[in-house]
Each structure stands twice: as C-alpha cells, then as structure tokens.
Amino acid sequence: MRPLLVRYWHPEHEDNPAMLDTRPLLLKTDFPAINRAALDTLQVNLGYKCNLSCTHCHVNAGPTRTEQMDRATVDLVLDYIHSHRIAVLDLTGGAPELNRHFKYLVRRARATGMEVIDRCNLTILGEPGFEDMAQFLAEQGVTVTASLPCYLEQNVERQRGKGVYWESIAALKQLNGLGYGTDPEKQLNLVYNPDGLNLPPAQSGLESDYKRELKQQHGIVFNQLFTITNMPISRFGGMLLAKGLYHQYMGILRDSYREDNLDTLMCKNLLSIDYQGFAYDCDFNQMLKLPLALNSKPKTHLSDLLDQQLLNNPIITGEHCFGCTAGQGSSCGGALEN
Numbered sequence: 001m002r003p004l005l006v007r008y009w010h011p012e013h014e015d016n017p018a019m020l021d022t023r024p025l026l027l028k029t030d031f032p033a034i035n036r037a038a039l040d041t042l043q044v045n046l047g048y049k050c051n052l053s054c055t056h057c058h059v060n061a062g063p064t065r066t067e068q069m070d071r072a073t074v075d076l077v078l079d080y081i082h083s084h085r086i087a088v089l090d091l092t093g094g095a096p097e098l099n100r101h102f103k104y105l106v107r108r109a110r111a112t113g114m115e116v117i118d119r120c121n122l123t124i125l126g127e128p129g130f131e132d133m134a135q136f137l138a139e140q141g142v143t144v145t146a147s148l149p150c151y152l153e154q155n156v157e158r159q160r161g162k163g164v165y166w167e168s169i170a171a172l173k174q175l176n177g178l179g180y181g182t183d184p185e186k187q188l189n190l191v192y193n194p195d196g197l198n199l200p201p202a203q204s205g206l207e208s209d210y211k212r213e214l215k216q217q218h219g220i221v222f223n224q225l226f227t228i229t230n231m232p233i234s235r236f237g238g239m240l241l242a243k244g245l246y247h248q249y250m251g252i253l254r255d256s257y258r259e260d261n262l263d264t265l266m267c268k269n270l271l272s273i274d275y276q277g278f279a280y281d282c283d284f285n286q287m288l289k290l291p292l293a294l295n296s297k298p299k300t301h302l303s304d305l306l307d308q309q310l311l312n313n314p315i316i317t318g319e320h321c322f323g324c325t326a327g328q329g330s331s332c333g334g335a336l337e338n
Contacts, residue, residue, distance in 0.1 A: 023289070027317075035262070039269060041090055041266075046071070046092070049068060059303040089117070101316050106137075106180065116140070118145070122146045122147065123167040123171065126171060144187070146171075146191065147235075148172075148210075172220045176188075188222045189222065190226070192227045203225060220236070226333055227335050233287055261329035264336045270282060279302055294314070324336075
C-alpha cells in the first residue's frame with residue numbers, strides 16, 4: 001500500500017504525550033446511576049490510526065498512531081455477532097478502513113443480514129490504495145456515516161485541516177454517484193460537531209440547512225444529519241484545560257442536563273470494543289480507560305462475554321456523561337430528542 005497523503009490541522013494536534021488530561025477530573029461524579037437495556041449495537045474500534053488529526057477528536061486519533069485490531073480479534077467479533085442477537089455492527093476508529101481486515105469483517109458481517117455502519121472521514125476514500133473503497137461499501141450495502149462538521153469550507157478546515165473540505169465534497173459526490181443518498185439500501189448520513197464551547201443547534205433545523213446548502217452549492221444529497229456534542233476528553237479536553245475553559249464547558253453541560261434523555265442514552269443498548277477486544281459501555285469510556293464492570297473483574301474481554309448477557313448490568317459513568325444528556329441529547333446516532 002502506498003503512503004497516506006497525511007495532512008494535519010496543526011502540528012500541536014499530533015499525538016502528544018504531554019497533552020493535558022481531563023480524566024482525573026471526570027471520574028468523580030453525581031451523574032444518576034443507569035443500567036443496561038437490551039443490546040442491539042456492537043461498536044468496534046478497529047484502531048486509532050487515521051489520516052487526519054482533528055481538533056474535536058475524542059479518540060486522539062492521527063497518522064502516528066499504530067494500534068490496530070488483529071485478525072484473531074476480528075474473528076472474535078464475528079463469533080460474538082453469531083452468538084448474540086446484534087442488529088448493528090458500528091465500525092469506527094481512527095479511520096476504520098485503514099485496518100487491513102476491514103473488508104473481511106464487513107463481508108462476513110453483511111452476510112448475516114445485519115446493518116454495518118462505516119464511520120468514515122470521507123478523505124480516506126481518496127487516499128492512495130483506497131480508490132476502490134467507495135465501490136466496495138456500495139456493493140456491500142454498508143451505511144456510511146460521515147463526518148462533515150459544517151457545510152462551509154472555512155469551518156471545516158478550522159477543525160479538520162487545509163484541503164479537507166474539498167476532498168470531502170469530492171468523496172460525497174463519488175458516494176452519490178454510487179447511489180448513496182438516493183437508494184434506500186445505501187444510506188448516507190453526515191455528522192456535525194460544533195466548534196468551541198457550543199452545544200449543537202437543533203438537529204432537524206440544521207439538517208435542513210445542510211441539505212439546502214450542499215444541494216445548491218454542490219448537487220450533493222444525503223439521508224440524515226447527526227449532531228454530536230463534543231466530549232471534554234482526549235484532544236478536545238486537553239484544549240479546554242490548556243485554555244482554562246474546562247470548568248466553563250462542564251458548567252454548560254451540567255446546566256443543560258435533561259433527565260428525559262436518560263431513557264435513550266446510547267450506552268444502554270450499545271457495547272464498545274477496543275482494538276484489543278476489551279469491552280466498555282461506550283466509546284468515550286474506552287478513551288477514558290473505564291472498562292465494562294462485570295463480575296468484579298478489572299477488565300472484561302469480548303471472549304469473556306460470548307456466553308454472557310448484559311441486561312441490567314450497571315453502566316460506568318463520569319462527568320463526561322453530562323455531554324450525552326445536555327440539551328437535545330447526544331449519541332453516535334445524533335440527538336436523543338425526537
């Protein structure tokens with residue numbers, strides 16, 4: 001495979017061991033106790049390597065990361081799918097397509113009839129060696145959930161890097177050309193992340209703006225827009241601490257808490273798996289190294305869960321959980337509020 005066309009938003013966004021860490025501030029919390037409901041989504045992080053290094057990234061992904069899921073763990077994911085009634089396999093990263101076993105996993109999972117989501121940064125579709133990826137996704141009927149933090153060039157490049165906007169537009173046009181956004185079997189969803197300390201605006205109104213602007217400016221169509229609140233962890237959390245804004249942002253999240261959002265939190269129906277196969281209640285807990293609590297074990301591996309049911313298992317919470325209950329709520333599927 002040829003080298004990636006790596007681009008950075010700024011060198012300070014590269015993986016930095018000296019980056020300030022919000023984890024110690026998030027562990028003690030008065031967030032309400034919650035428990036698991038029926039599991040329907042397995043979210044699998046295939047590795048932290050990415051061709052981008054974005055300001056809002058809660059994974060701290062980037063081109064210098066080397067962590068990648070191996071074939072044995074991929075096969076374990078498939079074993080788990082076959083032993084449980086999982087409706088959705090949600091593949092994330094980093095850029096999940098960079099994992100050498102990505103296509104193998106997608107083919108095997110789609111053969112079961114389950115939905116497979118690819119959380120795609122769009123620019124990966126134009127990288128050397130990945131020219132056939134969009135066609136592969138279309139042939140497999142994979143749902144593409146793509147990050148596009150704004151429909152304006154300036155805002156996208158402030159968060160994601162110079163040139164990323166136009167590469168993203170090119171990728172969206174390619175996906176449209178393959179039927180994404182128009183064929184019911186090829187769903188194309190976009191993801192909005194706010195810039196700075198703001199909560200996302202109303203999802204339905206912003207979706208209308210996206211659809212109008214992308215159609216008028218570029219002839220692009222898509223199915224849904226998901227608005228996701230920035231979590232005060234990893235790269236974004238480090239920025240908040242460096243600028244003295246952490247407590248202000250947490251105040252915004254806590255002041256915007258809505259109890260109604262507790263019933264539809266994504267962690268109740270989702271299980272997050274890291275590249276080594278360890279289990280977490282959500283992707284944010286994975287990044288904070290807060291593993292699934294089960295049978296008093298310090299960490300739980302997916303291999304330990306093949307014969308386990310997690311219904312009513314307590315969910316590990318922290319201050320970051322207020323990010324999912326703030327305002328209209330937030331999840332990997334967008335706002336919680338209908």
